[in-house]
Amino acid sequence: MTTHPQTCGTGGFSCGLDATLRIIxxxxxxxxxxxxxxxxxRYGELKRMIPGVSDKVLIQQLKDLEADRVLSRTDYKEVPPRVDYALTPLGRSLADAIVPLCTWGTENMAEMVSIFAKQEASA
Known part of the structure; x- marks a missing residue:
């Protein structure tokens, strides 16, 4: 059996996509x-940019991303509290990898809307 470096299991991951999906x-x-x-x-900015996310879920996902070292949290120790979130170098490379998915979604949005509408109608 021949394996390729990008597909062989390393560190408990079945492939690079598995590692990426565990982070995102x-x-x-x-x-x-x-x-x-x-x-x-800042937290409030992110909350406004992502309509539909609850505070509980957004806070947990920010904590997860910080634990995974793809974002950093800076607490300015001020009153009122001021905290912001930024990408680490690892996070920047991951965010850049997401851009083509965004492009694909934009280019295919009309078709996706049609597909989801048909799925809802048949449900």
């Missing part, structure tokens, strides 16, 4: 990474 798993994590590409954001 969660409905909102890819959006957080995408929106932080433009620079650090």
């Amino acid at each position: 798993s969660g409905k909102w994590k890819p959006l957080v990474l995408f929106f932080l590409r433009d620079g650090p954001k």
Whole structure:
């Protein structure tokens, strides 16, 4: 059996995609990474950019991404509290990898809307 470096299991991952998905798993994590590409954001800014996310879920996903070392949290120790989130170098490379997915989604959005509408109608 021949294996390729990008597909052989390393560190408990079945492949590179498995490793990536373990970091970005969660409905909102890819959006957080995408929106932080433009620079650090405060919690409220991120919350406004991601309509539909609850505070509980966004806070947890930010903590997960920080634990995975793809974003950093800076607490300015001020009153009122001021905290912002920024990509680490690892996070920047991951966010840049998400951009082609965004492009694909934009280019195929009309078709996706049609597909999802048909799925809802048949449900």
